[in-house]
Amino acid sequence: DSGVTQTPKHLITATGQRVTLRCSPRSGDLSVYWYQQSLDQGLQFLIQYYNGEERAKGNILERFSAQQFPDLHSELNLSSLELGDSALYFCASSEAGVPYEQYFGPGTRLTVT
Amino acid sequence: DQQVKQNSPSLSVQEGRISILNCDYTNSMFDYFLWYKKYPAEGPTFLISISSIKDKNEDGRFTVFLNKSAKHLSLHIVPSQPGDSAVYFCAAGGSQGNLIFGKGTKLSVKP
Numbered sequence: 001d002s003g004v005t006q007t008p009k010h011l012i013t014a015t016g017q018r019v020t021l022r023c024s025p026r027s028g029d030l031s032v033y034w035y036q037q038s039l040d041q042g043l044q045f046l047i048q049y050y051n052g053e054e055r056a057k058g059n060i061l062e063r064f065s066a067q068q069f070p071d072l073h074s075e076l077n078l079s080s081l082e083l084g085d086s087a088l089y090f091c092a093s094s095e096a097g098v099p100y101e102q103y104f105g106p107g108t109r110l111t112v113t
Numbered sequence: 114d115q116q117v118k119q120n121s122p123s124l125s126v127q128e129g130r131i132s133i134l135n136c137d138y139t140n141s142m143f144d145y146f147l148w149y150k151k152y153p154a155e156g157p158t159f160l161i162s163i164s165s166i167k168d169k170n171e172d173g174r175f176t177v178f179l180n181k182s183a184k185h186l187s188l189h190i191v192p193s194q195p196g197d198s199a200v201y202f203c204a205a206g207g208s209q210g211n212l213i214f215g216k217g218t219k220l221s222v223k224p
Binding site: 002004031033035041042043044045048055056058090092094099100101102103104105106107 | 215
């Protein structure tokens with residue numbers, strides 16, 4: 001158990017809909033990262049937050065957004081969903097000063113039908 | 114353009130023997146490299162890391178070697194155990210603190 005929690009575990013929704021994925025980092029970790037794992041793409045970095053502020057952006061679509069709240073939990077919002085958004089979405093967290101050693105949650109499997 | 118490549122999608126090894134997983138990268142600015150292990154239906158688990166100023170790091174049965182001139186790193190598992198069967202991802206630390214992952218190598222350790 002990494003200490004990072006993600007909800008829900010599975011999500012099935014229709015095209016055009018909007019969903020919110022939630023992540024709670026390990027106790028004490030200020031950084032939260034979101035990654036997408038598609039079938040043929042491997043793990044792709046989406047976005048990073050540090051103590052409530054956006055720190056870095058990767059290959060995140062404009063239809064996607066995220067935020068980190070004062071209690072450090074984070075939410076990833078996916079809107080106008082398309083079939084190609086079906087993937088595993090992972091959240092990871094790290095300690096301040098040790099950004100590369102990231103601890104991953106179990107992921108949310110999103111299926112868009 | 115894949116910056117981190119794992120060219121072997123799968124590897125099969127006998128229990129007790131050495132497993133060697135390989136990874137190549139293209140960006141010489143990476144300054145940190147990591148290996149993650151992933152079981153089905155779970156998130157990746159951090160295994161071992163190495164800074165670009167070192168060429169070897171060891172942790173129990175796991176050793177990571179870094180060859181900067183060849184832009185190559187490898188993970189050695191000795192001795193391999195059936196519980197090591199998983200997908201192994203190589204990752205490199207990008208300038209923003211994010212990780213850039215390879216596509217993974219599925220290791221099967223046969224009893």
